[in-house]
Amino acid sequence: MGDSARAYRELVRAQIRSQSQYRLSFALDAGLTSVMTLLEILTVIVLFRVTPELGGFSLREALLIAALCEFGFHIADLAVGNIEDVNRYVRLGLMDSVLVRPLSPLGQLLATDFPFRKVGRVVQSAALYVGVLVYADLDWTPARAVLAVVAPLSAAALFSAVFVAGATVAFWWIDSGEIANAFTYGGRQFGSYPVTVYPSWLRSVFAYGLGLAFAGYQPALALLGRPDPLGTPAWVAWCTPAVAAVAWTAALLLWRTGIRQYRSTGS
């Protein structure tokens, strides 16, 4: 275990040394993408300039949902977002080299392509989340305090599962890049708003089918201590970590199946 940890650490370091050759592009990329996070939140605020309520939620409530979802998404994007690169590995047969090493293929891909330029976004969305928690003026209890920490991590696990599952499709279908994006970036958009604004079929598919209601909406309900206008029982919100664990397990199983489907390419 210690050996593997050291190996992954070295893989990440090698990535830093390779990237350090391209400093300007790193700086530009890191700077520009940080702006995107702000825009996401501004969108929510702008919406409230035309309506006092969104799907039955006030600005402070809606902001909490959005901030949770954003923070979770950016953690996931930093940790596993680069897994979408797997389709390049599959298309070019590069998985061959990954599979003959004594480390997990998923771990190797993530460490080899670890995107440092995304660190800024995580820091920014973390600050935003803390700010919104203060602004939301919550009625703090010990359970809520724990949830406030666990919820973004669960959201991160949920989005990670979506990233990994989406990327795994590449093992069956090489040109799957855009499809996976629909679920990852689309999921982030979806999860940033109260699910009450969506028609019921979208809710069944994305909010509860894919579990995206647990990225922001459900934990926000529990933190705010308000019942779901759609009538899900209050304890459902507290299942957020369990839902995340189930999603992550499912994604890993799919990934394992995908690896065994790998066909390589002719040499």
Added chain:
Amino acid sequence: MSRTPRVTPAIRATGLRKDFTVKRKAGRLRRTTHTVAAVAGVDLTVGQGETVGYIGPNGAGKSTTLKMMTGVLTPSGGELSVCGVEPVPRRKQLARRIGVVFGQRSQLWWDLPLRESFRMLRYVYAVPEAEHAERLAACRELLDLDAFLDTPVRQLSLGQRMRGEITAALLHGPRVLFLDEPTIGLDVVSKQALRGFLADLGAGGDVTIMLTTHDLADIERLCPRLVVVDHGRVVHDGTLAELHARHGSQRRVVVDLDTPYDELPHVPGAKVDRVEDDGHRVVFALDGVPAGGLIARLAQQGGLRDVAVLEPDIEEVVARLYARGA
């Protein structure tokens, strides 16, 4: 050379298969699915310390077989054990015991100096520092790496990179080394140097070597045992000599004469293969008989200027073997 297989063979395959499904267009929208057997039931046992040449025409299933043996591809059927474990389910365990050089798939870090790649591999395989240093020192000397150890991999010549790849595959002390066309694209000098290194490695008897190649000089130099595959099946498994014997390869005697004979002598077992240079050169093909009888007979007849005995050409045998399978 010791070829006594010990208790567990390095590689054992029984009825090994790999099927690929291929979609073909059949009309405007319709597609039909075909199953193609890339490897169609390979039986093979390789003892520890053996060097085996795995050869066959393009598309014969060589690389596919190697990829199953290294845990990259999941077999569709049959049984496979490498270093005592089933490759795919015990992939990580297997990875520590094998070394892999797939010519086109680098194990090295493209943007980093070669030295850095070797250092990384020490962590990836969790090799004790002293062992790693010892193996690296040996490779540096034998493969002459020092001149380009600090060059980024992307700037290496193919020959340099291949020497780097082979070092990378050996640094964790593998028991089996898989080489997929290790000499492809190299210049003559690099090829010879690499062959010399691999021949010594194989002769040491500690490492089992399985290599695919199209280069017949590789086979002659490196592979006491030859496994020829075609259409996913083993069509020959034995020594080079056995391959010649089985496929009727013939030794030839080339005779240069001062003056052409009016009538060519008849010696049992020796047939006239061709006559060149207006009869100044006659080539006989020997059908399993020693050359002595023919040469003595010719000497009697007189006018003999030069005699050469040619060993059978493996290129020819393999070409014939491929053609028959096609």
